[in-house]
Amino acid sequence: MQNQLKIARVTMNLTQQQLAEKVGVTRQTISLIEKGKYNPTLKLCLSICHAVNKTLDEVFWIEKEEWKNAEN
Amino acid sequence: MQNQLKIARVTMNLTQQQLAEKVGVTRQTISLIEKGKYNPTLKLCLSICHAVNKTLDEVFWIEKEEWKNAEN
DNA sequence: GTATAATGTAATATATACATTACATAGAGG
DNA sequence: CCTCTATGTAATGTATATATTACATTATAC
DSSP: OOSHHHHHHHHHTTTTHHHHHHHOOOOHHHHHHHTTTOBBBBBHHHHHHHHHOOOHHHHHHOOOOHHHTTTO | OOOOOOHHHHHOOOHHHHHHHHSSSSSHHHHHTTTTTTBBBBHHHHHHHHHTOOOOHHHHHHHHHHHHHHOO
């Protein structure tokens, strides 16, 4: 499940470690989310979005078409 | 953690049961999410959004201010 | 006033998000 | 080279999202 987190994070000049601390999770969690290997909770998505100054749609939205073929 | 799911669902003329079936979860899960008692996963949020023809921001976004005081 | 549909919610079980600890790799700079 | 920073990822444990089953409440319609 791909997302725009890495781009958003780098744009904010944050390392995974720094973002993890702002959000209150571990670096591993951030890494796995960026890699599309985790299915994060809404609460965590919202925390991340506020930390990188973006909205849910900007970071996590997936269009219906791509959604259908998503590996999940 | 409040959201706009109930409004979106009723707008689409769907019962909790019908939405649950479209999305592939149980009615209880939909009910609890509407009541703000569950912290759904991103994947489920996306499925729900596609089912009610709305985006993540429209259904699940919470502004920074409200976020700070959220009971979670 | 009793069926029926829609919703709330409780108890228990299972799957999985996330933490913790730890190690490995790649790149930059000395 | 060696060191340090940033990142990937594996193993194991814990918390919690979600399923299952079941019962209660409310409103509508007959």
